[in-house]
Amino acid sequence: MAIKIFIDQGHNPSGYFNSGAEANGLQESEINFQVGLYLRNLLNSDPRFEARVSRPEPDTVLGTNNTTSLAARVAMANQWPANYFISIHCNLNPNPEINGTEVYIYQYFTQAQWLAEQIMGGINDMVGTRNNGIRENPSLYVLRNADMPANLVELGYLSNYSDAEKLRNDQYGFAYGIYLGLLRYFGFA
Secondary structure, eight states, rough: OOOOEEEEEEEEEEESSSSOOTTTEEHHHHHHHHHHHHHHHHHHSSSEEEEESSOOOOOOOOOSSHHHHHHHHHHHHTTTSSSSEEEEEEOOOOTOOOOOOOEEEESSSSHHHHHHHHHHHHHHHOOOOOEEEEETTTTTTHHHHHHOOOOEEEEEETTHHHHHHHHHHHHHHHHHHHHHHHHHTTTOO
């Protein structure tokens, strides 16, 4: 049986509600979309995995407002049902010096944390972002409502020039880092 991974490309396309952050000429929703597609393709070319994405097309819009957009993403994963849920995001901070990768989980000392640690390591190894740690945040809707271990990955900061260049130029590297983290988590690498 293939391991079923649901990839949520956080946010809707630019111009719609829940469209995410923008900085340094980059739109979060577009980066999330592309990284998610690369990750889906990597996983689906590996017979040990089966992957689906929340946004199969660049113009896919989920829900009718922020709440229903989040609910639709989780419902797709729960109804499949996926074995793991990975939500892809980019971060923003008013201080342009703040940089690095964070992975959010619902609760420490769970499978989600161990997966998050491997994903963090994979991203750091592949694209060289700073490890800002695994962070518990039970208030995040997708983490709270997913029926399976869930990670919300903040790839890097759009507001930081160095991170923004990585997000602009190495979206495949971010996807491969997450894939590598999954391989390590399952003992395949």
